[in-house]
Amino acid sequence: VLLDACAPPGSEQIIPLLIPEERFVPGVEEFHAATCFECPGGCGLLARKIDGRLVKVEGNPAHPISKGGSCARGQALPQAMYHPDRLQSPLVREGERGKGRWTEISWDDALERLVTELIPLRTESSGLAFLTGQLRGHRWELVRRFLAAFGGAHHWLHEPFGDDLVRRASELTLGIEAFPTHDVEHANYVLTFGAALVEASRSPVRFGRGFGHLRRGRPGQRGKLVAIGPHLSVTAAHADEWLPARPGTDASLVLGIAHTLIRDELYDKAFVDERTEGFEAFRERVLEAFAPETVSVATGVPAEQIERIAREMAEYGPAIAIAGDAAVTGPNGLATAVAVTHLNALVGAFGREGGIHFDPAPPFAPYPVLDEPFVLREPT
Ligand code: SF4
Known part of the structure; x- marks a missing residue:
C-alpha cells in the first residue's frame, strides 16, 4: 500500500473494471x-x-x-x-361476486363489452356515474369530452386531499377559480389551518422545500410556523406553535384573528382600500360576532393566544394563512377556506413576495377539433 503511488498509471483501475460496481448497469x-x-x-x-x-x-x-x-x-x-x-390486462369476473375468480381478456374484448353495456345507459338521464380521482390537463379534457359526448353522466371525483373547496373559495372571493400558490420561502409568518405542509398536503415536495427555506434558508432570519388543527400532526410537531382548535371550528378561529386585526387597526389598510370591496359589511359582522372571547368558547383556544397570533401576523410580515386538508375537507370546509382568503386580504398577502399568487394555467396544446361529433357506436 505504501508503494502504490509507484505503480504505473491506471493499474489501480484493473480490478474495478473487471468487477464493475453495482450501480454500473x-x-x-x-x-x-x-x-x-x-x-x-x-x-x-x-x-x-x-x-x-x-x-x-x-x-x-x-x-x-x-x-x-x-x-x-x-x-x-x-x-x-x-x-x-x-x-x-382487463379482467372479467367468473362466477359469483366475492369469489375472487377473474379471467384475463384482451383490450378489444374489454372495449366491446364496455360499449355494449354503456349504450343502453345513454337513454337514461342518470344512468352512468363516472368516478375518477383529481384530473388536470389533457386527461381532464379527454374525460370532459367523453362525458359531453355521452350526455347525462355524473362525474364523481374522489380525492382525499382534494382542493375543490379552496378553488371554490378563490372563485367566490376573488373571481379566480384556481388554487393559490403560497410563497412560503419568502414569508416570515405562516399560519396553517389543517394544511399538513410537511407530511402530506397538496404538494409535500414544494412545501417541504419552502419550509426548509423559511426556517434556515436566510441567514439571520428565521420564519415562524404556527399550526392549527385538532391533532398533533407532523406539521404541528415541526411548528413553532400548535393551536389545538376543536374540529370544525377553524373558520371561527380565523375570524377571531380577523376581529383583532380590525379592532386594533392592525390590518393592511392600503391593500383593503385599494383592492377589496364590501369591507364595511365584513368589518361590522366580524366585530359583532367574532370577539376572541366568544371564539375561544367554540374553539378551545384561549382568547389571549388568538389576539397574540393576530398581532404577530401584523408585526412580523409578510404573513400568509393557508387552509388545507382536514380543515377544508371536513365540516365547514368552504367557510374555512373563504375566511382564510379574507384573512389573507387583511394582511395584504395577495400579489407580493412572501404572499399568494395565482399561476397561469400551463399552455397545453389543445386537442384536435373533431371533424364529426364524437359518438358511441354499437360494436360491429
Ligand atoms: S413526488 Fe411526492 S409530492 Fe410529488 S407528486 Fe409525487 S407523491 Fe406528490
Missing part, C-alpha cells in the same frame, strides 16, 4: 420527463430507462414545483410498475 440509457400522479402535487420527474426498462425516477431540476425533488411515494413509482400484483 450496461445498456442504452435514456431519460424521459414525466409527471408524478401519486398525489395532487404533480411533481415533475425524470424517468431513467436502461434498454427501455424503467430503473429509477428522480425529481426534474427544471420543473417549477419539484425543482429536482421528489418524495418517498414518487421514488416508489418503479416498484408500483413492477409489482407482481399490478394488473396488466
Whole structure:
C-alpha cells in the first residue's frame, strides 16, 4: 500500500473494471420527463430507462414545483410498475361476486363489452356515474369530452386531499377559480389551518422545500410556523406553535384573528382600500360576532393566544394563512377556506413576495377539433 503511488498509471483501475460496481448497469440509457400522479402535487420527474426498462425516477431540476425533488411515494413509482400484483390486462369476473375468480381478456374484448353495456345507459338521464380521482390537463379534457359526448353522466371525483373547496373559495372571493400558490420561502409568518405542509398536503415536495427555506434558508432570519388543527400532526410537531382548535371550528378561529386585526387597526389598510370591496359589511359582522372571547368558547383556544397570533401576523410580515386538508375537507370546509382568503386580504398577502399568487394555467396544446361529433357506436 505504501508503494502504490509507484505503480504505473491506471493499474489501480484493473480490478474495478473487471468487477464493475453495482450501480454500473450496461445498456442504452435514456431519460424521459414525466409527471408524478401519486398525489395532487404533480411533481415533475425524470424517468431513467436502461434498454427501455424503467430503473429509477428522480425529481426534474427544471420543473417549477419539484425543482429536482421528489418524495418517498414518487421514488416508489418503479416498484408500483413492477409489482407482481399490478394488473396488466382487463379482467372479467367468473362466477359469483366475492369469489375472487377473474379471467384475463384482451383490450378489444374489454372495449366491446364496455360499449355494449354503456349504450343502453345513454337513454337514461342518470344512468352512468363516472368516478375518477383529481384530473388536470389533457386527461381532464379527454374525460370532459367523453362525458359531453355521452350526455347525462355524473362525474364523481374522489380525492382525499382534494382542493375543490379552496378553488371554490378563490372563485367566490376573488373571481379566480384556481388554487393559490403560497410563497412560503419568502414569508416570515405562516399560519396553517389543517394544511399538513410537511407530511402530506397538496404538494409535500414544494412545501417541504419552502419550509426548509423559511426556517434556515436566510441567514439571520428565521420564519415562524404556527399550526392549527385538532391533532398533533407532523406539521404541528415541526411548528413553532400548535393551536389545538376543536374540529370544525377553524373558520371561527380565523375570524377571531380577523376581529383583532380590525379592532386594533392592525390590518393592511392600503391593500383593503385599494383592492377589496364590501369591507364595511365584513368589518361590522366580524366585530359583532367574532370577539376572541366568544371564539375561544367554540374553539378551545384561549382568547389571549388568538389576539397574540393576530398581532404577530401584523408585526412580523409578510404573513400568509393557508387552509388545507382536514380543515377544508371536513365540516365547514368552504367557510374555512373563504375566511382564510379574507384573512389573507387583511394582511395584504395577495400579489407580493412572501404572499399568494395565482399561476397561469400551463399552455397545453389543445386537442384536435373533431371533424364529426364524437359518438358511441354499437360494436360491429
Ligand atoms: S409530492 Fe411526492 S407523491 Fe406528490 S407528486 Fe410529488 S413526488 Fe409525487
